[in-house]
Amino acid sequence: MIENGAVLPMFYLPPVDYFTKLNAFKPDVVFEKEEHFPKQTYRNRAVIYSPDGRQTLTVPIIKGSKNHTITRDVKISYDFRWQRLHWMSLQTCYRRSAYFEYYEDDFAPFYQKQPVFLFDYNQELLQLLLRLLKIKAELKFTDTYEAAYPNLTDLRKAFSAKNTVNAEQKAYFQVFEERRGFLENLSIVDLLFNQGPQAVNYL
Template sequence: MIENGAVLPMFYLPPVDFFTKLAAFKPDVVFEQEEHFPKQTYRNRANIYSPDGVQTLTVPIVKGSKNHTKTKDVRISYDFRWQRAHWMGLQTCYRRSAYFEYYEDDFAPFYEKQPAFLLDYNAQLLELLFRLLKIKQQILFTDTYEASYPNLNDLRNAFSAKNIPDTEQKPYFQVFEEREGFLKNLSIVDLLFNQGPQAVNYL
C-alpha cells in the first residue's frame, strides 16, 4: 500500500477542488472502488454553469444500487436518454466558451457509448481529463474496503455535492459570470472549456 499518499473517490467529471487535492498527493494516489455506494455525491453527478446558474448533470443508476452495493458494482441505467441530455447541456452551457470546440471531439464519444458500470465510465473520463490536463497519474484502485487508512490521507468524504468547499479558489473567466458572478468548484470541464491549455497552470 502507498504511504504518505491519498485515497480518493472516483467521480463523474470531478469538481475543480478534486484536482487541487489530487495535485497535492500525486502520483501517490489510489481510488476507492470497494466502498458501499453513497448516494447524492459527485460519484454520479457534476455541476456546470448554465444561463440560469448551477446545473447538475446526474448519471442515473440502476435501481437497487443503494447503500449495500459496492461502488465497483453500480450499474448505469439507460432507461431514458440521459447521455443526450448531458451532451446538449454541455453544448448549451459551453458552446460560447473559448475552448469547447477544441475539446468537443474528445468528449462526444462518452455520450454515445453505453458502458455497463459507473466506475468504468468515470475512470475512462478521468483518464481523458488527465491527458487533456497533462497530469501524469496512473489510476490504481483499492483491493479491499478499509474503514480508515493510517498511512494515507483519506479524502473519500472530503468533497460534498451540497456544500461549497472552504478552499481558496481564484476566479477565472466563466461564460455566464455576468449573471451570477464567479461560481466556485464547478466540474473540471468548466475550467477546461474556459481556460483550455492554461487550466493545468490554474490547478
C-alpha cells in the same frame, strides 16, 4: 503500501478542487473501488455553469437490491436518454467558451457509447481529463474496503455535492459570470472549456 499519499473516490466529471488535491498528492494516489456506494455524491453527478447558475448533471443508476452495492458494481441506467440531455447541456453552457470546440471531439463519444458500470465510465473519463490536463498520474485502486487509512490522507468524504464548500479558488473567466459572478468548484470541464491548456497552471 503507499505512504503520505491520498485515497480518492471516483467521480463523474469531478469538481476543480478534486483535481487540485489529486495534483498535489500524485503520484501517490489510490482510488476507492470497494466502498458501499454512497448516494447523492459526485460519484454520479457533476455541476456546471448554466445561464441560470449552477446546473447538476446526474448519471442515473439502476436501483440495486436492499443490500448496499459495492461502488465497482453499480450499473448505469439507460431508461431515459440522459446522455443526450448531458451533451446538450454541455453544448448549451459552453458553446461560447474559448475551448469547447477544441475538446468537443474528445468528450462526444462518452455521450454515445453505453458502458454497463458507472465506475468504468468515470474511470475512462478521468483518464481523458488527466490527459487533457497533462497530469501524469497512474491509476491505482483499492483491493479491499478499509474504514481508515493511517498512512494516507482520506479524501473519500472530502467533497460534498450537497454543500458548496468554500475552496477559496481564485477566479477565472466563466461564460456566464456577468449574470451570476464567479461560481467556484464547478466540474473540471468548466475550467477546461474556459482555460484550455492553461487549466493545469490554475490547479
